[in-house]
Amino acid sequence: MSVTTVEPPAQKPTVRPQRKNCRPKPSGWWMPYALIAPAVLFVLAIQILPMVIGIFMSFIKLTKAFIANWGSAPAAGVANYSVSLDFNSAVGKSLLASFFVTCGFTVLVVGLSWILGMAAAVVLQRQFRGRGFIRTLFLIPYALPMYAGIIAWKFMFQKDTGAINHFLFDNLGLGGEKPFWLIGDSSFAAMVVVALWRTWPFAFLMLMAGLQSIPSEVYEASAVDGAKPWRQWRSITLPMLKPVNVVLILVMFLWTFNDFNTPFVLFGNSQPPGGDLIAFHIYNASFLTWNFGLGSAMSVLLLLFLLLVTGIYLIVTNWRSRRA
Amino acid sequence: MHETIGTKVFRVAVITFLTVFTMVPVYVMITSSLKPLRDVQGPFTWWPSEITLAPFVDMWTTVPLASYFLNSVIVASAATILSLIIGVFASYAMSRYKFFGRSIFSTTILSTQMFPGVLFLLPLFLIFVNINGATGIQLVGTMGGLIITYLTFSLPFSIWMLAGYFDGIPHELDEAAKVDGCGPVGALVRVVLPAARPGLIAVAIFSFMTSWGEVLFASVMTTEANRTLAVGLQLYSTQSNVYWNQVMAASLVVSIPIVVAFLLLQRNFVAGLTAGGVK
Numbered sequence: 306m307s308v309t310t311v312e313p314p315a316q317k318p319t320v321r322p323q324r325k326n327c328r329p330k331p332s333g334w335w336m337p338y339a340l341i342a343p344a345v346l347f348v349l350a351i352q353i354l355p356m357v358i359g360i361f362m363s364f365i366k367l368t369k370a371f372i373a374n375w376g377s378a379p380a381a382g383v384a385n386y387s388v389s390l391d392f393n394s395a396v397g398k399s400l401l402a403s404f405f406v407t408c409g410f411t412v413l414v415v416g417l418s419w420i421l422g423m424a425a426a427v428v429l430q431r432q433f434r435g436r437g438f439i440r441t442l443f444l445i446p447y448a449l450p451m452y453a454g455i456i457a458w459k460f461m462f463q464k465d466t467g468a469i470n471h472f473l474f475d476n477l478g479l480g481g482e483k484p485f486w487l488i489g490d491s492s493f494a495a496m497v498v499v500a501l502w503r504t505w506p507f508a509f510l511m512l513m514a515g516l517q518s519i520p521s522e523v524y525e526a527s528a529v530d531g532a533k534p535w536r537q538w539r540s541i542t543l544p545m546l547k548p549v550n551v552v553l554i555l556v557m558f559l560w561t562f563n564d565f566n567t568p569f570v571l572f573g574n575s576q577p578p579g580g581d582l583i584a585f586h587i588y589n590a591s592f593l594t595w596n597f598g599l600g601s602a603m604s605v606l607l608l609l610f611l612l613l614v615t616g617i618y619l620i621v622t623n624w625r626s627r628r629a
Numbered sequence: 630m631h632e633t634i635g636t637k638v639f640r641v642a643v644i645t646f647l648t649v650f651t652m653v654p655v656y657v658m659i660t661s662s663l664k665p666l667r668d669v670q671g672p673f674t675w676w677p678s679e680i681t682l683a684p685f686v687d688m689w690t691t692v693p694l695a696s697y698f699l700n701s702v703i704v705a706s707a708a709t710i711l712s713l714i715i716g717v718f719a720s721y722a723m724s725r726y727k728f729f730g731r732s733i734f735s736t737t738i739l740s741t742q743m744f745p746g747v748l749f750l751l752p753l754f755l756i757f758v759n760i761n762g763a764t765g766i767q768l769v770g771t772m773g774g775l776i777i778t779y780l781t782f783s784l785p786f787s788i789w790m791l792a793g794y795f796d797g798i799p800h801e802l803d804e805a806a807k808v809d810g811c812g813p814v815g816a817l818v819r820v821v822l823p824a825a826r827p828g829l830i831a832v833a834i835f836s837f838m839t840s841w842g843e844v845l846f847a848s849v850m851t852t853e854a855n856r857t858l859a860v861g862l863q864l865y866s867t868q869s870n871v872y873w874n875q876v877m878a879a880s881l882v883v884s885i886p887i888v889v890a891f892l893l894l895q896r897n898f899v900a901g902l903t904a905g906g907v908k
Contacts, residue, residue, distance in 0.1 A: 340722035343715045351781040352741045355749035428640045448891035451842040453880040457654040460873050471673035514899045534636050563745050566844045587747045604748035611743050
């Protein structure tokens with residue numbers, strides 16, 4: 306951008322020297338901004354802006370009457386929040402129950418997924434015949450479209466025509482009445498099994514990728530020193546997988562806590578209390594009663610909770626790694 | 630190094646348990662899709678009383694599966710291509726440039742993973758309705774709205790994974806291309822992208838799977854005109870007579886292309902994850 310050579314210096318004697326003293330910005334400084342612009346635009350328009358509007362909506366009385374013209378809905382102040390958090394009222398009580406169900410669900414699904422994924426990754430670490438085939442089998446639930454897998458489970462959990470009851474009562478010969486799996490309290494167990502089936506291959510995939518970065522010499526050296534497999538896992542595998550684990554557990558936590566698909570496809574319009582995950586609960590609270598102000602307030606509370614947990618998690622994991 | 634009895638037993642036990650757990654639903658899906666209707670309406674059997682291909686024929690007429698299929702293909706393909714293009718540019722900037730706002734950008738992009746879908750579902754729906762009112766551009770009940778929504782779902786992961794991948798490609802390659810007269814975009818397209826092909830494939834698969842399997846937004850933003858498989862497949866079971874054999878056949882048909890593609894390209898996927906994780 307050397308304009309100076311083109312124009313005779315006499316024409317603009319006052320401006321030119323000043324501009325020469327200015328450090329010119331390196332050419333193409335705008336390049337990275339141009340490159341990220343489309344991504345920024347779409348994320349702003351589709352995620353950030355609607356979320357800001359959603360937060361705004363949580364402060365207005367956005368009910369059925371105002372849905373067509375939501376700008377004119379009256380302000381609600383914090384009424385939506387106080388209703389959601391009043392645990393003596395029906396709304397607050399059911400939200401709290403749903404929150405506890407979701408916590409139990411998340412702990413079980415994330416914990417068990419991690420254990421199964423870790424067991425599979427460790428077992429497949431060593432080369433043996435058929436390893437590639439088994440690995441491929443294990444990834445199938447992750448590759449299946451989410452609803453296809455859940456629908457298959459829904460069929461299996463049917464009371465009279467399903468595979469689960471047939472296996473438990475006809476094949477294993479368990480006595481008693483065949484339970485409903487998709488209605489009532491058993492729905493929690495059914496939902497955990499389905500989510501676990503779907504989530505553990507992801508843990509397996511990530512841990513397997515992480516294990517590939519551990520050099521085999523480390524294991525050989527420790528074996529020479531007499532380390533048994535359990536000791537090797539605890540002293541080599543686990544510490545070296547730490548960076549993967551930190552990301553993996555956080556991602557699984559967020560996905561599982563926000564899980565909507567599993568209860569939605571599994572239970573449809575019936576909402577058994579045992580299967581009332583929070584995302585599903587908020588969806589129903591919004592769309593069945595058309596009270597979107599209340600639904601938004603609940604969503605904001607959920608977001609705040611996730612932010613809090615994620616923040617604490619990141620601080621704790623950072624602090625521990627710095628200390629180590 | 631020899632394997633002890635204990636580890637061998639552990640290995641066999643783990644593999645057996647996980648294989649059964651993983652494959653039983655797949656087995657049920659396959660065998661049930663070959664059953665006549667009376668088999669799936671009576672008590673469950675592990676094997677069809679007679680093997681029939683009728684469900685694979687009838688499923689196309691019970692619900693308009695073909696049009697849902699086409700809609701899903703269009704939406705998922707368009708979202709994948711757009712997400713890939715946008716993701717490539719953004720992650721190239723992340724990998725090759727130090728610029729003001731870089732860390733804010735990456736943090737924001739990653740934190741969108743935290744947002745509960747229900748929080749921005751309704752506002753987004755209302756925005757689309759208002760855009761329609763103001764400009765006449767129809768975004769609800771058309772493919773366009775779904776496409777731009779889905780592309781933002783896969784974008785964060787795509788950017789994260791591709792930036793990791795690009796980091797592994799030596800900067801000298803870009804420099805050499807620039808010496809030869811390429812601009813930054815030319816260097817990206819002619820030199821970096823060919824070297825990052827495994828990463829691109831991995832991201833494309835991930836984006837496609839995300840769009841193909843999304844249920845929540847599909848159930849609110851689609852009408853009969855643009856219904857995708859995620860919603861369409863559930864219509865079999867809302868009918869008073871549940872054609873489970875047809876549901877299973879349809880599930881199988883909509884799954885096979887994506888499962889095969891994923892399993893064939895899984896090595897790329899693992900490589901992409903490792904590259905992103907190293908960062």
